[in-house]
Amino acid sequence: MRPNHHQFEAFAFVVREGSFSAAATRLGVTQSTITQHIANLEKGVGTLLLLRGRDGVELTPTGQDFYDLADRMVALSAEVTERLEGSNAMKEGRLKIIGNAPQPALKIIARFQSRFPDICIDFALYDWTTAKSMISNRLADVGLITDAPKHENWEKIHIESARFVIYCRCDHPFAKRTKISLSELEQETVILPEQGSLTRHLLDQACDRYAISLARTATMTTFPLMCEAVLQGIGVALFLQNSSLIKDQLCEINIKEMPEVRNTSLIATKDRARLKLVLQFINAAIE
Numbered sequence: 001m002r003p004n005h006h007q008f009e010a011f012a013f014v015v016r017e018g019s020f021s022a023a024a025t026r027l028g029v030t031q032s033t034i035t036q037h038i039a040n041l042e043k044g045v046g047t048l049l050l051l052r053g054r055d056g057v058e059l060t061p062t063g064q065d066f067y068d069l070a071d072r073m074v075a076l077s078a079e080v081t082e083r084l085e086g087s088n089a090m091k092e093g094r095l096k097i098i099g100n101a102p103q104p105a106l107k108i109i110a111r112f113q114s115r116f117p118d119i120c121i122d123f124a125l126y127d128w129t130t131a132k133s134m135i136s137n138r139l140a141d142v143g144l145i146t147d148a149p150k151h152e153n154w155e156k157i158h159i160e161s162a163r164f165v166i167y168c169r170c171d172h173p174f175a176k177r178t179k180i181s182l183s184e185l186e187q188e189t190v191i192l193p194e195q196g197s198l199t200r201h202l203l204d205q206a207c208d209r210y211a212i213s214l215a216r217t218a219t220m221t222t223f224p225l226m227c228e229a230v231l232q233g234i235g236v237a238l239f240l241q242n243s244s245l246i247k248d249q250l251c252e253i254n255i256k257e258m259p260e261v262r263n264t265s266l267i268a269t270k271d272r273a274r275l276k277l278v279l280q281f282i283n284a285a286i287e
Helices: 005-017 020-027 031-045 061-090 105-115 128-136 198-209 223-231 276-286
Strands: 050-053 056-059 094-099 120-125 142-146 154-162 164-169 190-192 217-219 236-240 250-255 262-269
Touching (some): 005 020, 005 031, 005 061, 020 031, 094 128, 128 262, 164 198, 190 198, 190 223
Parallel strands (some): 094 120
Antiparallel strands (some): 050 056, 164 236, 164 250
């Protein structure tokens, strides 16, 4: 039996949502229906497409190839539905948005939801490496990513530019400085985001280039937590300007070895960028 649209749709939503139960909820069907569709699809293909585990589902190599096709089919189906529904298409729906930093994503989401309050927003932060991979693998509708690579199948829209800076408390000895060298931080505790982040990637490059060793570091999972750690006197933090609105009692200092401006862009695959939901989100970002 040849695979049908419902099987591909079930498969695509299991991958995007991360589980059979979440896919069933999104599609308004029972979990057993999703399970049956996936089983029939795998039977038709002749091999496993998904590996089930305690942490969710994982694509097999064949599954990855089929997921790309399945998600394109879902995007095309959504575009057809939107055209049939006209203005009603913006009265309900869901957008999955990812980013490698909370700003400017949250500002755009706030602007979008003020116009379309009935649209559900799923927003999550990931490290830079994972965020790029998720967009490449079509696991989100929109990504807001710093230093995003070019891709022929992506729409890429510039959002803002910023430099990496050091944040310290206003009573820190560095507070009155306008620029600092990484070598001056060798005796400081430097607060950094997790491995896989763009910050760590570029910092490691700069330290290698200038033979600088930062032996005392502390890893924090979020930008607000990094700011709080600075305010508590744990150390100084290194991340992009405008990454958090928490700026009271904090000073920004430019970094001598990292002067380059980094561009944050909105990324969406070209087929999803044609969808009304995504297009309106892009408009909110541009405005």
